[in-house]
Amino acid sequence: MKKFVYKGLLENDSYGCLCCDGYYLLEKISEDINIGDKISVRYYISDKEINEEEANEALLISSFGGDVETISFVLEAYSEWTIYDYKEEFDVDGHDLHRELDNYEGNYVLLIIEKT
Numbered sequence: 337m338k339k340f341v342y343k344g345l346l347e348n349d350s351y352g353c354l355c356c357d358g359y360y361l362l363e364k365i366s367e368d369i370n371i372g373d374k375i376s377v378r379y380y381i382s383d384k385e386i387n388e389e390e391a392n393e394a395l396l397i398s399s400f401g402g403d404v405e406t407i408s409f410v411l412e413a414y415s416e417w418t419i420y421d422y423k424e425e426f427d428v429d430g431h432d433l434h435r436e437l438d439n440y441e442g443n444y445v446l447l448i449i450e451k452t
Contacts, residue, residue, distance in 0.1 A: 340368045342447040343385065346440055354438055356445060362426070362434060369422055369451060377426070377433065378416035379447040381440045384409045391446050412443055 342364060344357025354361050369375060380391040386409055394411040415436065419426070426433030437445060 337450050337452050340365070340449045340451075341388070342449075343445060345385075346381075346437055346443055346445050348438070348441055354434055354441075356447075361437070361445075361447075365426075365449065369449060371422060373422045373451045374418075374420055375422055375449050375451045376416070376418045377447070377449050379414070379433075379437070379445055380411060381413040381437075381443050381445055382409045382411050383443060385444045386446055388446065388448065412440060 342356060342361060346361075347355045349355055349360075356364075380386065380395070382391070382394075386394075390409070391411070391414075394407045394409070395414055397407060398411060437447075
């Protein structure tokens with residue numbers, strides 16, 4: 337299994353294209369993922385840049401009713417899904433990755449894609 341991590345501040349350019357730390361996010365993903373690849377996608381949205389360990393810890397704390405005051409950032413959103421045959425678009429059962437991430441412009445994303 338190969339893991340790809342994309343992270344940074346989500347912004348839209350003047351044409352409405354989603355960027356992450358100066359690069360077009362979906363273009364960068366398409367450099368790493370091929371049509372027909374079996375992939376799993378998970379992302380975390382927060383108010384500051386975080387790593388995978390911090391994101392998982394915050395998810396566990398918030399999911400099990402722990403003391404969220406111990407977390408030094410706000411975990412705005414989390415999602416995870418599997419795509420069995422990637423088709424150059426991130427639209428799975430009504431979940432459109434671009435549309436979902438676009439809702440969090442101005443926040444930080446930690447996007448992890450694993451392909452088998």
